[in-house]
Amino acid sequence: MEIVKDTSTTKTGSNVTARTQILEANNERYAYRRFGNGPRLPLLFLQHFTGTLDNWDPAVTDPLADTREVILFDNAGVGRSSGDVPQTVADMAQHVFVFLDGLGLSTCDVLGFSLGGMIAQQMAQDRPSIFRRMILVGTAPRGGEDIMHLEKPSLAKHLSDPNLRGYAVLQKIFFAPTESSQKAGETFIARLAQRQEDLEPASGPKVAAAQMAAFREWEQFSGVRFDHLKSVATPTLVVNGIHDEMIPVSNSYWLSANLPNAVLLTYPDSGHGSLFQFHESFTRHASAFLASDSASAAY
Amino acid sequence: MEIVKDTSTTKTGSNVTARTQILEANNERYAYRRFGNGPRLPLLFLQHFTGTLDNWDPAVTDPLADTREVILFDNAGVGRSSGDVPQTVADMAQHVFVFLDGLGLSTCDVLGFSLGGMIAQQMAQDRPSIFRRMILVGTAPRGGEDIMHLEKPSLAKHLSDPNLRGYAVLQKIFFAPTESSQKAGETFIARLAQRQEDLEPASGPKVAAAQMAAFREWEQFSGVRFDHLKSVATPTLVVNGIHDEMIPVSNSYWLSANLPNAVLLTYPDSGHGSLFQFHESFTRHASAFLASDSASAAY
Numbered sequence: 376m377e378i379v380k381d382t383s384t385t386k387t388g389s390n391v392t393a394r395t396q397i398l399e400a401n402n403e404r405y406a407y408r409r410f411g412n413g414p415r416l417p418l419l420f421l422q423h424f425t426g427t428l429d430n431w432d433p434a435v436t437d438p439l440a441d442t443r444e445v446i447l448f449d450n451a452g453v454g455r456s457s458g459d460v461p462q463t464v465a466d467m468a469q470h471v472f473v474f475l476d477g478l479g480l481s482t483c484d485v486l487g488f489s490l491g492g493m494i495a496q497q498m499a500q501d502r503p504s505i506f507r508r509m510i511l512v513g514t515a516p517r518g519g520e521d522i523m524h525l526e527k528p529s530l531a532k533h534l535s536d537p538n539l540r541g542y543a544v545l546q547k548i549f550f551a552p553t554e555s556s557q558k559a560g561e562t563f564i565a566r567l568a569q570r571q572e573d574l575e576p577a578s579g580p581k582v583a584a585a586q587m588a589a590f591r592e593w594e595q596f597s598g599v600r601f602d603h604l605k606s607v608a609t610p611t612l613v614v615n616g617i618h619d620e621m622i623p624v625s626n627s628y629w630l631s632a633n634l635p636n637a638v639l640l641t642y643p644d645s646g647h648g649s650l651f652q653f654h655e656s657f658t659r660h661a662s663a664f665l666a667s668d669s670a671s672a673a674y
Numbered sequence: 675m676e677i678v679k680d681t682s683t684t685k686t687g688s689n690v691t692a693r694t695q696i697l698e699a700n701n702e703r704y705a706y707r708r709f710g711n712g713p714r715l716p717l718l719f720l721q722h723f724t725g726t727l728d729n730w731d732p733a734v735t736d737p738l739a740d741t742r743e744v745i746l747f748d749n750a751g752v753g754r755s756s757g758d759v760p761q762t763v764a765d766m767a768q769h770v771f772v773f774l775d776g777l778g779l780s781t782c783d784v785l786g787f788s789l790g791g792m793i794a795q796q797m798a799q800d801r802p803s804i805f806r807r808m809i810l811v812g813t814a815p816r817g818g819e820d821i822m823h824l825e826k827p828s829l830a831k832h833l834s835d836p837n838l839r840g841y842a843v844l845q846k847i848f849f850a851p852t853e854s855s856q857k858a859g860e861t862f863i864a865r866l867a868q869r870q871e872d873l874e875p876a877s878g879p880k881v882a883a884a885q886m887a888a889f890r891e892w893e894q895f896s897g898v899r900f901d902h903l904k905s906v907a908t909p910t911l912v913v914n915g916i917h918d919e920m921i922p923v924s925n926s927y928w929l930s931a932n933l934p935n936a937v938l939l940t941y942p943d944s945g946h947g948s949l950f951q952f953h954e955s956f957t958r959h960a961s962a963f964l965a966s967d968s969a970s971a972a973y
Contacts, residue, residue, distance in 0.1 A: 617930060617938075624927075624931070628927060631916060631940055631942070632916050632923070634942070635942060635943065636942050636943070637942050638939065638940065638941060639916075639938065639939065639940040640937065640938065640939055641930055641938040642937060642972055643930070643933070643934060643937065643971060644934065644935070644970075653970075653972045655972075656972040659962075659973075663958075671942075671943075671952075672942060673941055673942075673952045673954075674955055674958075
């Protein structure tokens with residue numbers, strides 16, 4: 376591996392304004408943002424299906440950047456990162472290893488959301504020293520169920536609605552159909568729209584197709600279901616909205632029941648985007664969890 | 675109702691030393707302890723199967739008493755409370771209403787553990803104004819499953835072991851069979867044993883039989899399963915050990931999925947007594963949850 380470009384740290388405080396940087400490693404160019412400051416280990420953010428750097432809610436990233444650097448990352452083929460989107464979570468995990476090695480980070484904390492949570496799990500299995508503490512939001516273990524089946528009527532009705540475009544779709548599918556949750560979705564979208572410059576290209580059908588293939592592969596398992604989780608000792612906080620239609624909460628039940636060292640937190644009245652809906656509570660919990668140096672996930 | 679005896683507040687800081695008081699109301703005598711101080715609403719503790727005032731871990735009661743009064747309560751027929759143990763949760767709930775009315779408390783917070791969590795749910799349904807915030811630990815909704823089946827081999831082997839007496843049985847059945855959880859059970863028992871004076875009589879077979887009848891009745895339901903929870907608006911924190919053999923965590927999944935305003939927290943490597951095993955974390959979460967004045971359970 377060879378690092379030929381900027382790996383320095385830019386101290387800015389918000390994903391509304393943080394500039395996008397490029398790390399070149401292993402013949403790939405990885406787009407990322409790195410901001411924040413403080414004594415704690417850097418926190419790596421691994422993103423959801425078709426999401427780019429611009430999809431990280433500043434109400435989640437920024438409070439966490441108060442006491443550490445946060446690092447937002449575009450995997451291969453997403454946003455301004457080069458290469459093809461891998462069709463397996465395992466291959467996506469390899470790109471994150473190349474990126475972190477390129478940054479010279481041998482260990483960090485991680486917040487993996489949805490697809491990003493699967494990549495985090497894969498990495499914790501492949502290289503147990505990579506993450507000190509792991510936050511898994513709205514995600515599923517290998518062998519989980521009903522993972523991102525966008526053809527389901529509850530999701531398809533929004534995805535095929537010609538009146539919904541761009542972020543308006545996210546409001547429907549990331550939030551519960553209650554008035555309160557939809558209102559939280561509106562403010563989420565307004566926060567994303569605050570960023571006006573240095574924007575990412577939106578993900579197209581090619582990104583979606585490859586990531587969808589990765590979900591289908593992730594639903595497969597061999598041997599005893601969820602047995603592979605029992606060796607993942609990383610202290611883990613599992614978070615899920617109780618009405619998640621994209622990756623149902625049953626997957627988080629399995630994660631917390633089979634990971635030997637995981638606390639589960641679920642939020643009411645919320646769907647896939649519970650961390651955005653309850654951003655004040657979520658960042659408080661995440662901060663407390665990450666502040667702990669205990670061997671136990673309990674915080 | 676007539677109050678003929680002591681309802682004053684005794685300020686002491688610990689369940690190791692707090693004196694037991696008697697409230698007379700409705701021709702019953704209710705034993706209780708009331709200690710602590712601070713600006714917050716009093717926190718009522720409702721106890722588990724056969725448990726008395728002496729079964730409350732000072733590592734849980736005392737930190738919570740730092741910012742409020744805590745009130746520990748013997749239901750009818752338990753400890754030094756008069757009367758017969760009711761055979762339904764609904765009738766147990768009526769005794770708590772009489773007690774709180776006798777104290778002049780029209781609203782308070784509640785921590786219901788196991789059987790106590792069922793009584794708390796029943797009260798929140800019967801009189802929605804009674805609890806501002808509700809903590810339900812290791813408990814089940816009406817219509818839940820596998821509630822306190824002590825005849826199960828995993829429990830019966832300890833309950834029928836002639837080498838296990840008194841608190842030693844609790845260590846086995848309240849904690850997971852791992853070395854770490856059993857060690858936590860040992861320290862739990864040591865904390866209970868700190869109280870040396872003004873002790874409660876242990877519950878006998880008559881108490882156990884009536885409470886067991888109440889569990890069997892609580893497993894019954896009519897109409898749509900768990901539908902009754904949808905009208906309970908009280909902000910609720912649901913807590914469970916992930917390996918609870920006495921009241922499995924599936925019951926807490928149902929509570930948090932059907933109560934409209936409930937956060938779920940589960941602990942790894944623990945059983946029914948997760949709140950005692952992780953007393954530092956639990957009291958931190960409980961304090962944060964109770965400190966919130968939000969309409970939402972998220973804290």
